[in-house]
Amino acid sequence: xxxxxxxxxxxxxxxxxxxxxxxxxxxxxxxxxxxxxxxxxxxxxxxxxxxxxxxxxxxxxxxxxxxxxxxxxxxxxxxxxxxxxxxxxxxxxxxxxxxxxxxxxxxxxxxxxxxxxxxxxxxxxxxxxxxxxxxxxxxxxxxxxxxxxxxxxxxxxxxxxxxxxxxxxxxxxxxxxxxxxxxxxxxxxxxxxxxxxxxxxxxxxxxxxxxxxxxxxxxxxxxxxxxxxxxxxxxxxxxxxxxxxxxxxxxxxxxxxxxxxxxxxxxxxxxxxxxxxxxxxxxxxxxxxxxxxxxxxxxxxxxxxxxxxxxxxxxxxxxxxxxxxxxxxxxxxxxxxxxxxxxxxxxxxxxxxxxxx
Numbered sequence: 001x002x003x004x005x006x007x008x009x010x011x012x013x014x015x016x017x018x019x020x021x022x023x024x025x026x027x028x029x030x031x032x033x034x035x036x037x038x039x040x041x042x043x044x045x046x047x048x049x050x051x052x053x054x055x056x057x058x059x060x061x062x063x064x065x066x067x068x069x070x071x072x073x074x075x076x077x078x079x080x081x082x083x084x085x086x087x088x089x090x091x092x093x094x095x096x097x098x099x100x101x102x103x104x105x106x107x108x109x110x111x112x113x114x115x116x117x118x119x120x121x122x123x124x125x126x127x128x129x130x131x132x133x134x135x136x137x138x139x140x141x142x143x144x145x146x147x148x149x150x151x152x153x154x155x156x157x158x159x160x161x162x163x164x165x166x167x168x169x170x171x172x173x174x175x176x177x178x179x180x181x182x183x184x185x186x187x188x189x190x191x192x193x194x195x196x197x198x199x200x201x202x203x204x205x206x207x208x209x210x211x212x213x214x215x216x217x218x219x220x221x222x223x224x225x226x227x228x229x230x231x232x233x234x235x236x237x238x239x240x241x242x243x244x245x246x247x248x249x250x251x252x253x254x255x256x257x258x259x260x261x262x263x264x265x266x267x268x269x270x271x272x273x274x275x276x277x278x279x280x281x282x283x284x285x286x287x288x289x290x291x292x293x294x295x296x297x298x299x300x301x302x303x304x305x306x307x308x309x310x311x312x313x314x315x316x317x318x319x320x321x322x323x324x325x326x327x328x329x330x331x332x333x334x335x336x337x338x339x340x341x342x343x344x345x346x347x348x349x350x351x352x353x354x355x356x357x
Contacts, residue, residue, distance in 0.1 A: 003317035007310050010326035015057025015109055016309045017331030019239035019290030020119065020188070020210035021046060022062050024084045026294040033084050035091040045293035045305045048095050051114055053307035057331060058105045058115035060143065060209060061085045062295065067124040067148040075132055078125040082118060082139055089116055100140045101346060102339035119186065119209055122148035123155060123174070130177055130355040134348075142338065142345065143184035143207060146171075146194060156191040158220040166197030175201040177355040182345030184337065187211075188221070188241075188290075195227045204344075205235035205337045210290035212246040212274040215281075219246050228278060231286040235340065237333045238282060239290030240275050242303050247274060266300045268308075272315045275329065284325050288334045 023046045027033055030044070040049035051059070063081035065074055089096040097108035099115035108115035118141045126132045126144075133144070147157035154171035156162045164171060175198055178185050185206045187195045198206060214222035223238055231238065244266040245252040251264045278287045293299075293306050302311050313326050321329075344350055 003314045006317040006321070006323050006326060007313040009323045010313060010330055011055040011310070013323070013327040014331040014335065016055050016289065017058040017060075017105065017115075017334050018056060018293075018306075018309075019060050019207065019288060019334065020062050020121075020241070020295065021059050021291065021293050021306070022064060022295035023293070024061055024081045025064055027084060028081070033080065035084065035087045038088070038092070045299070048092065050305050050307040051095075054305075054309045055330075056114055056306055056309065057109040058099060058117060060117045060119040060290075062119055062121045062209075063125075063141065064121035064148070065125065067122050067150050070124060071127050074124050075127050075129075078120060078136070082136075082141070085116055085118060098140060100142065101342040102335050103342065105335060105338065117142050119143040119145070121145040121186075121209075122189070123152045124148065124150075128153050130174070130357060133174075133177060133183070134181065134354065137181045137183050137345065138348070141183060143186040143209060144178060145186040145188055145209060146174075146190050146198065148189055156194045158189055158191045162191060162193065164194075166191065166193035166195075167201065172197070172201045173355055176203075179204045180344065180349045180352055180354070182341040182343070182347075182349075184341060187223075187227075191220075192224050192227060195223070196230075199227070199230050199234055202234070204341050205237070206231075207236055207288075207334065207337060208238040208290070210241035210243070210292045210295075211238060212240050212243075213277045213281075216274055216277055217247055217249050217252065219249070219252055221246050225281050228281040228286075231282040235286075235337065237286050237288045237337055238278050239288035239334065240271065240278060242271055242291045242293075242299050243296050244298055244300060245296075247271060247300065263298065268300055268302045268312055268315050271300055271303065271312060272319065275316065276319070284328055285333055285336075287329050288331070289329065
């Protein structure tokens with residue numbers, strides 16, 4: 001069986017479920033939130049034709065606003081992002097379907113549509129209100145990234161000075177509320193101390209929606225091995241991202257300089273190195289893909305848009321990966337995590353009292 005045959009079979013078993021795409025933000029900045037003309041030929045990393053070519057069967061659309069936007073403005077802007085996703089689906093009903101559960105994802109894929117899931121990036125979007133969290137869940141938000149670039153009032157970011165030792169007591173209560181609601185705890189962007197504190201507190205699988213491996217590239221946004229090793233017991237998934245700064249220390253050093261010299265080459269091979277490292281440490285059931293398309297300016301050669309996933313899987317197949325492992329990486333693993341939390345999400349909680357203000 002050729003590598004391409006393996007890829008075709010793997011995507012037939014499990015189309016790509018990507019953990020993080022910032023198309024909503026790109027359309028906010030460059031298109032005034034318009035959902036017109038998104039079929040093909042766009043300057044962005046994403047359009048409908050490229051999603052189809054990439055074998056994407058489900059996408060977590062990031063509903064994100066910069067964390068310099070605070071308070072009620074952050075809540076409003078997050079709602080505007082959610083509205084964009086709903087309008088996208090309404091405008092292209094033959095191409096997209098809103099998905100809240102693993103069952104919804106499978107049904108959308110079977111009908112030939114791309115399942116559209118929601119992930120809120122950064123708890124600043126809540127304005128420190130559990131009520132806002134609960135309302136976002138009712139709108140279909142399936143994960144919450146605990147921080148973005150800066151600390152929140154209860155969690156430490158990977159790229160800020162630590163304040164809470166990971167999570168404050170209120171942060172631990174938020175983890176319990178996320179678990180109660182069936183909203184996934186996303187540990188991308190948080191400090192290692194926060195990762196460990198959340199893994200200590202959670203009763204549900206966690207995800208990293210778009211992170212890579214710190215052992216291969218010592219970037220603060222990447223995940224250390226002692227955290228990766230805990231995913232097997234937790235049941236969670238790291239979704240490897242394609243951001244060059246996270247994949248290559250040489251590229252990160254170039255990006256932090258004056259960038260007058262040519263950029264160091266970052267390739268699909270660099271991405272597959274991170275995937276294989278995560279598999280070696282966490283296990284094949286605990287890896288996925290989170291490209292971060294339309295969330296950064298540059299990507300590895302051959303992965304400059306959402307049509308690049310088959311080439312990535314082909315590289316892995318050439319390294320000896322079998323069909324079942326490719327399918328698990330492509331989407332099977334994160335689909336399992338969704339399924340394990342679907343019942344709580346659908347019921348709006350586990351019956352225990354909600355976190356009070």
